Amino acid sequence: MLDEQKIKLMTKLAFYEKTQGKEDFKISEYYRKDYTSLHVICSILWVTVGYVCLGALVVLAGLDALMSKMSAGLIITMGLAAILGYFVLVIAYAVVTSHVYNRNHRQARQRVKKYNHNLTRLLKMYEKEKK
Numbered sequence: 001m002l003d004e005q006k007i008k009l010m011t012k013l014a015f016y017e018k019t020q021g022k023e024d025f026k027i028s029e030y031y032r033k034d035y036t037s038l039h040v041i042c043s044i045l046w047v048t049v050g051y052v053c054l055g056a057l058v059v060l061a062g063l064d065a066l067m068s069k070m071s072a073g074l075i076i077t078m079g080l081a082a083i084l085g086y087f088v089l090v091i092a093y094a095v096v097t098s099h100v101y102n103r104n105h106r107q108a109r110q111r112v113k114k115y116n117h118n119l120t121r122l123l124k125m126y127e128k129e130k131k
Contacts, residue, residue: 027108036101043097
């Protein structure tokens with residue numbers, strides 16, 4: 001005999017597995033700190049690559065003006081400004097990335113826990129049916 005509650009629960013579980021479940025299971029395999037740290041490191045690396053590319057473009061675009069006004073003080077000031085800008089940008093990206101991926105991990109773990117709870121309920125329904 002078909003049980004309506006069991007069918008609804010199985011449908012809910014299957015829908016979760018096909019949609020968010022795939023990604024949530026991957027995320028929940030990591031500890032939160034490891035998952036966040038991995039993404040913060042990747043973010044810092046990509047920000048560094050982007051910053052270097054942007055810096056190279058700015059230098060190439062303004063090379064003519066830079067060469068005409070070249071002095072040691074100007075080069076040191078521009079270098080320090082570029083380094084300070086880099087550190088501010090990296091810290092900002094690291095903080096935002098850390099917050100976002102902490103939240104993502106926490107939400108994924110909550111959904112996986114709910115999935116496991118529903119799976120346990122389904123198992124209990126099957127055990128109750130066998131008795």
